[in-house]
Amino acid sequence: MKTIDELLADGVTGKRVFVRADLNVPLSGDTITDDGRIRAVQPTIAKLAEAGARVIVASHLGRPKGAPDPAFSLAPAAKRLGELLGADVAFATDTVGSSAKETVAALADGQVAVIENLRFNAGETSKDDAERGAFADQLAELADVYVGDGFGAVHRKHASVFDLPARLPHAAGYLIATEVGVLKKLTAEVKRPYVVVLGGAKVSDKLAVIDELLGKADRILIGGGMAYTFLYAKGHEVGISLLQKDQVDVVKEYMARAEKTGVELVLPVDVLVSAEFPDLKTKAPADFETVDADKIPADKEGLDIGPKTRELYASKIADAETVFWNGPVGVFEHPDYAGGTRAIAQALVDSNAFTVVGGGDSAAAVRTLGFDENAFGHISTGGGASLEYLEGKTLPGLAALEV
Numbered sequence: 001m002k003t004i005d006e007l008l009a010d011g012v013t014g015k016r017v018f019v020r021a022d023l024n025v026p027l028s029g030d031t032i033t034d035d036g037r038i039r040a041v042q043p044t045i046a047k048l049a050e051a052g053a054r055v056i057v058a059s060h061l062g063r064p065k066g067a068p069d070p071a072f073s074l075a076p077a078a079k080r081l082g083e084l085l086g087a088d089v090a091f092a093t094d095t096v097g098s099s100a101k102e103t104v105a106a107l108a109d110g111q112v113a114v115i116e117n118l119r120f121n122a123g124e125t126s127k128d129d130a131e132r133g134a135f136a137d138q139l140a141e142l143a144d145v146y147v148g149d150g151f152g153a154v155h156r157k158h159a160s161v162f163d164l165p166a167r168l169p170h171a172a173g174y175l176i177a178t179e180v181g182v183l184k185k186l187t188a189e190v191k192r193p194y195v196v197v198l199g200g201a202k203v204s205d206k207l208a209v210i211d212e213l214l215g216k217a218d219r220i221l222i223g224g225g226m227a228y229t230f231l232y233a234k235g236h237e238v239g240i241s242l243l244q245k246d247q248v249d250v251v252k253e254y255m256a257r258a259e260k261t262g263v264e265l266v267l268p269v270d271v272l273v274s275a276e277f278p279d280l281k282t283k284a285p286a287d288f289e290t291v292d293a294d295k296i297p298a299d300k301e302g303l304d305i306g307p308k309t310r311e312l313y314a315s316k317i318a319d320a321e322t323v324f325w326n327g328p329v330g331v332f333e334h335p336d337y338a339g340g341t342r343a344i345a346q347a348l349v350d351s352n353a354f355t356v357v358g359g360g361d362s363a364a365a366v367r368t369l370g371f372d373e374n375a376f377g378h379i380s381t382g383g384g385a386s387l388e389y390l391e392g393k394t395l396p397g398l399a400a401l402e403v
């Protein structure tokens with residue numbers, strides 16, 4: 001993989017450099033609640049700008065449906081990037097239209113622009129190679145060189161991640177180099193017991209990785225939204241909790257395989273439930289109760305792991321040598337449902353293990369709950385990306401940089 005330093009040595013002054021970042025930051029309205037992903041890519045952008053490149057920063061944010069949607073605008077991220085760089089950052093209100101073209105044409109050497117959310121264009125995420133390729137062709141017109149540094153999205157076969165680097169001279173940025181360096185160590189020689197904690201809301205994505213993890217981890221602790229598919233598969237009522245019904249048979253097979261191979265697949269024994277999802281904006285006190293995991297009322301949803309589960313999971317982490325954690329185990333954005341996630345973070349800090357926390361929301365949770373980032377071995381900007389890397393899969397966004 002060509003590094004950004006090699007690119008800089010070739011000279012980038014006056015060149016239009018397209019940086020595919022992952023600026024998919026958590027927002028409350030248009031306020032960024034954690035800017036970790038912007039700070040993580042800042043060194044690459046700053047270095048290119050210092051070297052006189054005309055830097056075009058591109059990213060997705062959230063999952064808009066292939067058309068402009070103001071709720072998913074990258075404008076707040078562009079503003080924050082400008083504050084961090086201490087420079088004016090231009091913002092194009094489209095991705096490949098007249099605003100993007102004019103904004104890029106107006107860049108002077110050393111200036112930075114952010115273009116609008118790539119997923120406002122259906123070509124970005126299309127499963128159709130031709131449609132994705134056509135969008136990549138349009139993006140390629142904006143730039144002379146491509147730098148891949150959106151580690152959080154390298155597991156996506158998307159136009160800006162996979163197809164665009166094939167159309168331009170390319171290199172990997174500093175963030176990708178660092179992330180891959182750390183995760184490589186985890187795949188090469190992992191010290192045991194190796195404990196994986198899985199939670200979050202992207203249930204179908206994450207259920208898929210358990211297949212491989214069953215052959216690698218000694219213990220898998222399940223929390224967050226995916227726990228309810230497991231509890232349901234065990235025959236329990238899960239009320240109105242997140243449930244991936246089409247995955248129930250798959251999950252049953254995982255449980256049977258874990259039993260056979262001696263992998264501990266640990267499920268919550270108690271959960272916090274409520275009749276309604278909490279208000280994350282006002283953070284008004286929630287009306288919840290704690291119930292055993294096999295007694296979730298039909299009209300309620302599980303929103304955090306309960307106190308007995310927190311203790312159980314902490315005990316499963318205490319003697320670990322390696323811990324990988326992706327996905328908050330509860331709706332940590334609301335203080336009443338942050339206890340489980342806080343307990344997991346604390347257990348990682350208290351252990352002597354090499355700990356890796358991965359994922360936009362997991363990393364944000366650790367920081368917003370007040371933990372010191374340095375208390376963890378590595379905080380990765382990618383959740384799904386790091387999980388798939390650890391599985392040993394070929395990641396489209398890395399493979400594209402290698403050729």
Ligand SMILES: Nc1ncnc2c1ncn2[C@@H]1O[C@H](COP(=O)(O)OP(=O)(O)O)[C@@H](O)[C@H]1O
Binds near residue numbers: 199203304327360384
């Ligand atoms: N039981 C639950 N029900 C609904 N959402 C949940 C639950 N537990 C956690 N979440 C949500 O999961 C989200 C993070 O999921 P995900 O994107 O998969 O994690 P990451 O970004 O760390 O990979 C958080 O916004 C959190 O509120």
Ligand SMILES: O=C(OP(=O)(O)O)[C@H](O)COP(=O)(O)O
Binds near residue numbers: 062152358360383384
């Ligand atoms: O937030 C992200 O992934 P993560 O939640 O696995 O950390 C990335 O920005 C990828 O987003 P996507 O899962 O909508 O493709």
